[in-house]
Amino acid sequence: MTLSVIYFHDDKIDSNSTGIRCCADSLITGECGKLTPHAMKILKLNLSYDLGYSLINHQPLINHSIGFTFAGNLNVAMVTYALISHLCEHFQPIPGYENTIPSIKSISNLAAMTLQSYTQNFAELLEEKSFVELVLFGYCWQEKNFKAFHITPIVTDHLTMKVEEIRISEIPYFAIGTGKSLLDKKYEEVGKFSPKLVRDIINDPSSNDAGVGGYFQRGWSNKAGIQLYCDLMNITPKGLEFPFCGFNLAPLNLGTHIITLPAHTFE
Secondary structure, three states: OOOEEEEEEOOOOOHHHOEEEEEEOOOEEEOOEEEEOOOOOEEEEEEEEOHHHHHHOOOOOOEEEEEEEEEEOHHHHHHHHHHHHHHOOOEOOOOOOOOOOOOHHHHHHHHHHHHHHHHHHHHHHHHHHHOEEEEEEEEEOOOOEEEEEEEEEEEOOOEEEEEEEOOHHHOOOEEEOOOHHHHHHHHHHHOOOOHHHHHHHHHOHHHHHHOOOOOOEEEEEEOOEEEEEEEOOOOEOOEOOOEEOOEEOOOEEOOOOEEOOOEEOOO
16 A cells, blocks of 8 residues: 655755655555545654753754655554654754754664564564555755655565665655556656656546555655645635645634644645
């Protein structure tokens, strides 16, 4: 199941728009069929100093974010994300690295170590059905460049995790999940990548056979971090529509507060 794709967007006019972008479907399937068409598959990893460290050492509370996307076992992916998401908000620099955060490569190695442990746990019952691919991407403070890493399980005489850098600025796109072959075929037909190809695959009912469907979602990274966007729709008789993973949040009223999400027009 899943189609998640990253690609490099080089904006010659507005450098603030340059970065790695991601788009994905939102369908989760199981052995019994469709489970939900509303799953988030592009997630934000917030990277920051531990609050206690910042207060004691009079250091600014650094705040950055990178992207996390996955294909494979939902439970394994989510427990992996939950743990590393918590760990990534409690950095303390060693001497000589003040006012920095770890490289995306280092965070990817942390994610691989965590993923391997959870995969081994789940594999005792599920075997290869526990497998997950991860992609971490965004702007790396240490290397002063945009970076992306692919983490995937490898089985020889034992389970290991392969962490490989994706040279995303040198290729049209990088895709993971069961929908990869669908995208590769469309790309060969068209000869040029566009996120519209991903949107078209998601909207095609026949893609459900490959475990791809639901709704189009996207996350755009730049030097400031990553932002998840919902689609900016036209005004309807009921007001503005801002669909996010199939939910209309326009805006969401909690009684004392409202939730508003960044929106962007169709690509």
